[in-house]
Amino acid sequence: MKPRIHGLLAAFASEASCRSALRDLREAGFVRVDAYTPYPVAPGLIPESRTPIAPIMLITAILGACGGFFLQWFAARDYPINVGGRPINSWPAFVPITFELAVLTSALVGVIAFLGLAGLPRLHHPVFADPRFKRASQDRFFICVRADDPLYGSEAVRRTLAAAKPESVEELLA
Secondary structure (H helix, E strand, O other): OOOOEEEEEEEEOOHHHHHHHHHHHHHHOOOOEEEEOOOOOOOOOOOOOOOOHHHHHHHHHHHHHHHHHHHHHHHHHHOOOOOOOOOOOOHHHHHHHHHHHHHHHHHHHHHHHHHHHHOOOOOOOHHHHOHHHHHHHOOOEEEEEEOOOOOOOHHHHHHHHHOOOOOEEEEEEO
16 A cells, blocks of 8 residues: 655755745745744745635524524413513514524534644644654744645655755655
8 A cells, every 4th residue: 555645844944945945835836835933934925725714603603693592482482471561572682692692602613613624633743753843843944845735746846845955855654
């Protein structure tokens, strides 16, 4: 069985060479690029992907609000209590619970969606297999071009990364 490839991991000793490599990768059209640096070095150079968490939370907030409103309407219909001469299904009285259930459901589903989309909890990542990666939080800069990139081809990536003169470029197995 052929091992799955996660991508190519390049190590850089300086911030300037890491920036140069990120710029070259962006100009070449690579979109599945991860950078691991001890501090933020390249705002705008790494392609950003949009997350579906906001629409997920909006939909669940609407469903939670509808569920809360229906629950109160159903209870008031089956167990009518005349309070102060108000109508049985007085919607202004239902607003606080409706709002609270909208907030509660969207918050709970938002946290679950975040954890699921981020792949957490994740105990192992392919970059951890490289022994030099321990220095990513100290003084080294790493760029990983993932194999699921549409333009991924080992030689094309190696040529693009080699222009920035990395310390090393190694293939990571998933």
